Amino acid sequence: MSSYYGDKSRDIPSWDSFENADDDDIVDTSEYAYASRDHILFCIDASASMQTPFPDVETPEGIIRGKSALHQALEAVVKIQRSKVITGPADSVGVLLWNVDPSKTPSSSTGNYKPGTHVYQSLRTINAEEIKRIVKLMEVAKDQYDNQEPDEDVETTQPEVFGETFPSCSKKEELNIADVLVTCNFLFRDAGTKLAGNKRVFLVTDNDQPPGSSHNRAPARTVYGDLLTYGITINTYFIDRPDHRFDASLYWNDILDREADDNVSKEEKASEVDGLEELAEVMNDLVIRHAPKRVQFSIPLRFGGKDGDIEIGVSGYAMISAQGKGQPKLVRMRGQTVEEVQIKTEYTSAETGAVLKDTEIGQAYQFGNESTVKNVIEPNWWESTEHQAEQQMYADEIVRLDNERRQREEEGEDEEEEDVEMPQQSQVNGKGKGKGKEEPGEKPKVVARTRLQFNPDEVAQFKSMGLPPQIKILGFQGPNHLEVDENLKHSYFIYPNESEITGSTRTFAALLKSCLKLNKHPLALCRFRTNTAPEFGVLIPQEETFNKEGGQDHPPGFHIIILPFRDDIRRPPKNMTDNLLATEEQAKLMSNVVKRLRIKAGFYRSEAYPNPALAYHYAQLQALAFEEDFDPSSPEAQELDRTYPKHHGMHRAAGDFMREWNRAIEDDDRAEERLTGGKKRTARGGGGDDDPAGDLEEEDLRDVRGMWKMGTLEKLKVQELRDWARFHKISLTGKTKKADMIGVLSEYLEKEGDGAAKKTKKK
Structure with a gap:
């Protein structure tokens, strides 16, 4: 539920901190700050050691060439930026490289920042054009890297494009960490004051003793404190060199105010996750599409006393939300720019076309069967006293005629049809009122309205x-x-x-x-x-x-x-309650299957299994944004569906237990009795049209032939028609309507020799 990104429990306030008597006037609400946006600044060391490829690895399949730490870090940057186009279009990402040769750094990338830093991408909202630039850089680097043929005698070299774009400085010109952190602060400052959400710096380096680590650490501590003041946190990813294990206790723990764990042995320190592996894990988590936790409501909570004497404020959050493709925005193409259309809704009068005000629009609820609104200003004749009197006269006349008919029947007289002349409208009440006219001074009778109108x-x-x-x-x-x-x-x-x-x-x-x-x-x-x-x-x-x-x-x-x-609760259907209960042995066998198929993490993460349809939709949008080809049959497109069951692994882990459970079900007499004991049940639950006989017997079927002769086939149920057809090997494939089934059976009975029988009576 929480969007907190801290690394240690000491950074998370606890409920106990609010119970201290000394902190009555201090309220820390950091635990309740929910973030909906993420702003990441990659701060990558570009020194010579970071650009030195790792040793090649020899495997049975061949030699795997090593990549430099800078190369792997930039690949992670590309991965997160490509995913942010879809998962977080409102997020910001920036790329800063330090320990770059200041004499070869473009002037446009330095600005007012410290010399030796290269702002390859300013901290700003994700956009496709800037991402294409770094993607193109990595494509060139990949081509240069792949063109190197595996050879035991030739070592892997760094792609030339990295040395040209980010030339490393000499050992003497390497930057003090205080200058690097100051540049990070400047980048967040230049991004503007609207960076609401999580502001983080991903610092990647392999130098555990940078310049200034031995004598002057105070400036770095001061700048780090300034970053924390502005709500900027630093996530460090320390990389081990082939011949040296990174030791954060030499410098970084002191600068970042982290306590070293003296109880950890050297063997445990050596087994810790490397920075590049940790960065890859973070990237896998960041590419998951997280729905922002928006406040659903902010209302008071009242309790105590009769009317709630104690009142506090609370905010509510939705625990589950459905993710969709989102509503497309209406845009207007004007030249090379695209402008979003501002939508405005207005209601106009159907008669005059004038724009109606809010006060002229009300809400009405239908009451009764009529759908017309009563016009009180011009009364309708059908609601007038004339119509009411005429209707009453018709009713009285019908009652009189009915009484006379009954009297003739009692006296034994023959019934004779009479032409009854209904009175004309001018004869109503003996007055010659015209249609739609009222007596002078008489108010129209207002009947119950068919629609009720409210403000x-x-x-x-x-x-x-x-x-x-x-x-x-x-x-x-x-x-x-x-x-x-x-x-x-x-x-x-x-x-x-x-x-x-x-x-x-x-x-x-x-x-x-x-x-x-x-x-x-x-x-x-x-x-x-x-x-x-x-x-x-x-x-x-x-x-x-x-x-x-x-x-x-x-x-x-x-x-x-x-x-x-009370009316929201319904009884469950019988097919859900009238089921056979498993025996203890069967339950034990199924528990073995469940235990072997459990998730290793111990719990199910729904966000790790995205909707395949949405993933396919996002992949297409991503390809369009970067002007790339999208092949639905490619392996990358097939891997978008992560919900597809891994049948091979499931059967390998629990196949034996599955077979034991199936045998226990087959050996259960109750299941056999339930399937074959009830003949009508078996007939209805049996196979399709290709299974003609099954366990059906003719005495269990309805007399379809006799009902056909009487013309009452329509009284039979659909399943009874199917059972009779299955027994007599009559195919009803493709017939889903009852009338079509009756037609097929009627043709069969006619051809059988009963052509003189009475045809099926039509409704």
């Missing part, structure tokens, strides 16, 4: 029932009062909102701590937004947990489960 305030009053948006706790109850089937909707997760009401964090923490201690959960009346109706909900407390690395695993807060009303 927006009245409609809001109906929905809200007079309650403002809030969460009002009505009481507390134990977990035994809840049922699993009462959770019908997606839940919300609420956090304290200190910006609305000061002191909300402390009160929220005390409420959560008490609920966890007493094993109780609040029952509340919730109305989340102004356009929603009140609902009852239960607040499930969640305790804060941490993972093995010390990062926050689950944040503290409440899950709001919306309780259903």
Whole structure:
């Protein structure tokens, strides 16, 4: 749930920090700051050691040439930037290289920055044109790298394009880390003040003793503190050289205010993940498309007393959200620029064409079967007293005629048809009123309207029932009062909102701590937004947990489960409840299958398995953005579907257990009885038209032939027609409608020799 990107648990505030008496006036809301954007600045060391390729590796398949650390780091930059076009189009990425020869650095890339730094890409919002530049650079480097033929006597060399674009400086000209951090600060400053979200520096280097590490470290500490003040964090990726293991305790732990772990042995330090491997893992996590955690509502939470004497502010977040392709934007092509169209909606009068104001537009609800709106200004004749009197006269005349007919039947007289002359409209009430006219001074009779019209305030009053948006706790109850089937909707997760009401964090923490201690959960009346109706909900407390690395695993807060009303609960279908229960042996065999097919991580990460249709859509957009060809049959396109089951691995891991479970099901007499014991059930659940006989017997079938002679085939069910056809080997392939099936069976019976029988009676 949390978007926190810290590396250590010491950076995460805990609930206990809000209980200290000395910090009454200090409120730390960093734990509740949710970020929706990510701004990354790659700060890569371009020294000679970083541009030296790693030794070649000899494998049974052949020699694998080594790549330099700079080469691998830039490949990671390209990977994240290409993915950000789709996963985070509002994010920003910049590329800064240091320890570059200042005499060969382009003047346009230096600006007011420190000499020896090369700003290859300024920190700005992702755009395809700048990404094409670095992609083209890496394509040239890949061609130069692949053109080197594997040879044991010839060592791998660095692609020439890197030496030309980022020429390394001499050992004496290498930069102090304080100057590098100052340049990073300048890049974030020049990016503007609208960088809302996570601001991070990915620092990649293999030098554990840079210039200034032995005598002057204070400037670097000062600049690092300035970065933290502006909300900029530094993620370090330290790279080991072939002949030297990186030791962060020599300089970097002191500069970055990190505590060295003295209990770690040299063997454990040697087994730590290398910076390049760690950077690759971070890239794999960053390319996952994360839905931004937007605030769904910010409302007060009231509890205590009769009317909720205690009021705090909370914000709600959606735990589950559906990801779609997104709505395309309407644009206007004007020359070489593309302008987004500003959409404006107006309502006009159908009669005059004039633009209607908001006060001239209301809401109406249909009441009854009629769909016309009553015109009170010009009364309709059908709603006038004339029409009502005429209708009453017709009814009286019909009653009179019916009474006379019954009287003749009782007296035994022959019925004779009579022509009944209905009175004309001029005869109604004995007055000669014309159609649509009313008596002078008589008000038109107003009948029930077919549509009820309300103003927006009245409609809001109906929905809200007079309650403002809030969460009002009505009481507390134990977990035994809840049922699993009462959770019908997606839940919300609420956090304290200190910006609305000061002191909300402390009160929220005390409420959560008490609920966890007493094993109780609040029952509340919730109305989340102004356009929603009140609902009852239960607040499930969640305790804060941490993972093995010390990062926050689950944040503290409440899950709001919306309780259903009485008419929302339905009984489950019989085919879900009337099932055979597995025996203990069968359950044990299936548990073996489940244990062997569990995910290694211990839990399922839905974000790691993207929607194949969306992944295919994004891949096409990415190819269009970079003007590349997209081949749906290519291996890269086939790998977009990560949800395809790995059948080979599944059978290799649990194939024996699957076969044992299948044998246990086949040996179960109950399953055999359920499938073959009931003949009608078997007939309906048997095979298709290619399985003509099965276990059917003629006495179990309906008398289709007799019903056909009587012309009542339409009274049979579709399955009964299919059973009879299957028994007599009549193909109904492609016939899905009942009338088509009856036609096929009728043709069969006619050809059989019953042509003189009565045809099927039509409806």
